[in-house]
Amino acid sequence: MPKLKLNKSNVDTKALPDTSPAPKDVLYWDTSETGFGLRVSPKGKKSYIAQARIPGQPRDIRITIGPHGTWTPDTAREHARDLITMMQKGIDPRAERKREAAHAVTLRDVTDAYLRDRDLKASSKHEIERHVTTTFAAWANKPIKSITREMVTKRFNEVKTKGTTGKGPAPAQANQSHAILRALINYAIREYREPDGTAIIRDNPVDVLYKKWAKIEPRKRRIPDKKVGEVWSYLAKAREAAYNRDTWSGIDAAMFLILTGVRSGEAYTLTWDRVNIDEGWFHLPDPKNSQPVWLPLSSQALHLLETRQRVKGNPYVFPGKIRGRHIKDPRALWEKLGQIAGVPLSAHDMRRTFSTVAMAHCHIEKVRVDMLTNHKTKDVTLSHYIETQHLSWLKPDVQRVADWIEAQASAYDAQVLNECSESETVELSNT
Template sequence: MASKLTKGYIDRIKAGAKDEFHWDTDVKGFGLRVTPTGKMTFIVQGRVEGSGKEARITVGPFGVFTAEQARDVAREHLRNMRMGLDPRDMKKQDDALKVTLQAVCDAYVSRPGKLKATSKHAIERHVRTTFLAWASKPIVSITEDMCKARYRELLTKGLRGKKGAPGQANQAFAVLGALINYAGRQHKRADGSPLIAHNPVASLKDDKVKLKPRTTRVLDAKVGAVWLALGQWRTIAHNRDTASSIDLVRFLLLTGLRISEASSLKWDQVNLEDGYFHLPNPKNAHPVFMPLAAQATELLEARPRVDDNPYVFPSWGKAGHIKDPRDLMKKLSGVAGNPITPHDLRRTYTNIALRSCRIEKFRTDLLTNHITRDVTAEHYFDTTNLQWLQPEAQQIADFLDQQAAIAASDNVKRLTPRTEAA
């Protein structure tokens, strides 16, 4: 049916048994769709110049739009089609231009199997705190000047008026850069080009504070004293969480694991009979079976198993396992003579392997589950089952015991003159 679409004409339309279309005689391609329920919606239909694709677009319902208002919108859509622009792509572009930083963050962290819980938490935390003022803004509205100003503000004031740490500022903008890149890949402009052609975070390249790699570890001369102290403290530890913390730290020195991997270790990942444990989802997403030295096996065999708690190092805390043995690390730092963190124990393990035990770097990388860039290892060599590295793991554990014995002997020598003088 064709007629000039006016209010009077539309008011006289009766709904039929199926969808009916009433086309406007003034503007070719402009029409009204009427459903059997009586719903009336203005539409526009035409072919996109150059592509030959036919496009039908909803303008809006009658009542919200008058016939004249809908006709004006239809003319604009038809004009764009004659210029080779598909109105559907333009609508997607308009929608994409409104996507907020928070919406991009939500989509980014919700991808199944892509991120660990800790990574999700860090990303959401930065959007919720560092970039709170931008969270509800369209992500395309974030500019280079905004990034530079916020970065400098973080360095001088931090989040709560305190001087910020460069490491935190760098991490925050690494997160923002990743979110903007993701938005650029997921959303396109009407012509098919990326929604965000240039990531504004890239402008910080010359502004970012370059951080020196951390090298903190237990120094060679203190390794024995540290290992000795841990053993002595364990013999007098009667509180469950205290014992778990000490055993966790000892396990870190015996394996070189990341704290998150060791603290969340479950009994079903451990095979004491064959002397290995399994990391199904480590930080580098490379599942691996790792060897246990005799000392590590002995440590685990002595660990009590708690009913209804699957963790090797259980805790009364909410997580169910020890997460951060902070108090113990402060105490251990006093023995080491410098501040020590759980990750510093990983560096200590690596230095013992490379420097003291002369274990080649390739094997040391495997023992610490570092991603190797060796082509043969990546494509032709089994780097998942590493039980064959048990001799190297044993060599490191034996070195710790040797150094502890030396430290114990030195302690006796230092005490002897005092005893005689007394």
Template sequence: MPDPTPKHPPVKLTKGYVDRVKPGQNDEYHWDAETKGFGLRVNPSGRMNFIVQGRIDPRKPPARITIGAYGVFTVDQARDVAREHLRSMRMGIDPREVKREDEAKAVTLRQVADAFFARPGMLKENTRDEMDRHLTTAFAKWLPRAIASITPNDCRKRYEEIATKGLRKTPAPAPGSAASAFKILRTLINFAMEEYQTQDGAPLIARNPVAIIKKELAAHESKVRTRHIDRRDVGKFWHHLTTARQNPAFSADTRCGIDLVMFLLLTGTRRNEGAMLTWDRVNLDDADPANNWFHLPDPKNKNPVWLPLSSQAVAVLKARQLAEEKTGTKSKFVFPSRSAAGHIKDTRPVGIQIRAVTCTR
């Protein structure tokens, strides 16, 4: 960068001098006679910024760094900053790289998560929502914290808290929730290790602190893969669903949630795929039962599918149509809700209410 040709001879920059400066038709530079390389840039609009200019590498053009605006910095404050920058430059240190590293060290878990979620085409909306739900419930106190400050001991302590006490007001072991939350945290820290670096190009986080509970996460994954539901319990659960659906004390959302659970059992559809199903992707044909089907345009494997509906699944969908007719409401979603999303998002409250009903009998 060639040195600008100053229109004004170097002077000792003072408050009085700066206050008297008038803007010109182009950017003008006023250099300090006391600290070489320290100056004031004034643009035609009258905005004034303190700057510092010096060489980091004698083989390269000088680097010019903006310190900040006059008013935010006094002349003396800006001069002190300039001297620190010039001292670093003489040692071959680029203050801009130091600033970038400091900013990277301060980046919070919330900021990393937002950057991870914002990548176009990488995650489905329901996946982002699920990951964010785990973050805000399991790591609420960590979200404003610098991600580089999370230690292995922090991870060990928080994992054991969730695994033994859970995340609800009533303490209950929740090793599954603990494992799910820390898998997400591990993913976000891996992302941060790739995105944020030190001045010499090394990862800002040398080792993922979640690795301290690697064995626990692996053990949970093994248990999940080998878990099966006893077929005899399916019939019991179906009976509870059909009985609970007739309970007049349940809200419309709860009955809709029961219908969703029944639909998932009958079709094998993933929870979010069933919850987000819209009527324009459902075909019900009373004249031809073989022509009853529903369409999933964007399943997890990215391959659109058209799936047949059994007579029981058709009955569930017709029950949904009848419920809408009775209430006089119309939603594009098959399983609507009063939530902001417009559809049922979480089926766990359904299970809790059904257990409450069946346990009192």
């Protein structure tokens, strides 16, 4: 190996021989520091190196320090001394670099890797990002290994009692955010290792919340049975009087939710290419449980879709105000329906209303309702022996639900008409 006094003048150009014909890298060892050298590639790229043997190893270890320019000969030589000293003490700098890199992995790094490696829905990715950038913003750029059980307990209680912004208690958000953190740290435990293969994190600090999770009562809110007819009657009349396309979309979307029991996101993003009017079904290719399903439509739902106005250039069944986009949640409509029903209402409450009507009033088996509402099931017979995707065979069931709802509206309208007639009769009699 040629030797050369590695100083700036020599390394820059003049003292280096022409290496262009060389088929591979050429090494130049420093004349004053054993184990310190310069590697020149066939294209002329120059990098500093250090080389020594670890006791007990069969051959020398060569480590790249960095490129000339980023490193000066003097700084590279000093770093080479440190590396050579480590190797003489039996320490492999390559393993040490890997260890340091693993221990420096941040919560942000883990999140990015987790989102890259996992096949997640857009909504799940959004929730993970939201909590990492808000709930755990102070930890995002810190090594994930530095998150302790004490830190987890403190932050959990803060969110539980004050919310992520300090505006009020948010127990559900406390549970959700720390469940996400637990998943991210479990991923880090599996993925990031010491040079000897052991995990950089031995225990998940979120496990400290065992039996401390906030108790969340399941929501049971829906349209009260005695108000179903009045709500449906209002929607039917409001549909006839809708004064613009956005209002009409909101009303029809609400009616579609009641008639089908699907999730709001599944209804709002429904496109015309996934609706078959002639055969009476609509298709959800990627619902929450990730099982594609073809759901039957009642005659009422078919009429609603048949009479919807299609917007040129917009693929959505329920188009919104913005060109080419679908409807947003019609908050004003839910407030009005809540006033009629006597309880606050949201889009998801229509799903509960559908399920309650199906089971309590139409006496449809729960397993059938679960399939129509696309709930996950662990029933082996259902999963392996019954058609759970193409559900046209359940059309009689959705028809019974729709007929019951419509019957309640007819009864309500008849009652209102009768009360009006009685009122007019009394008024004439008094006159």
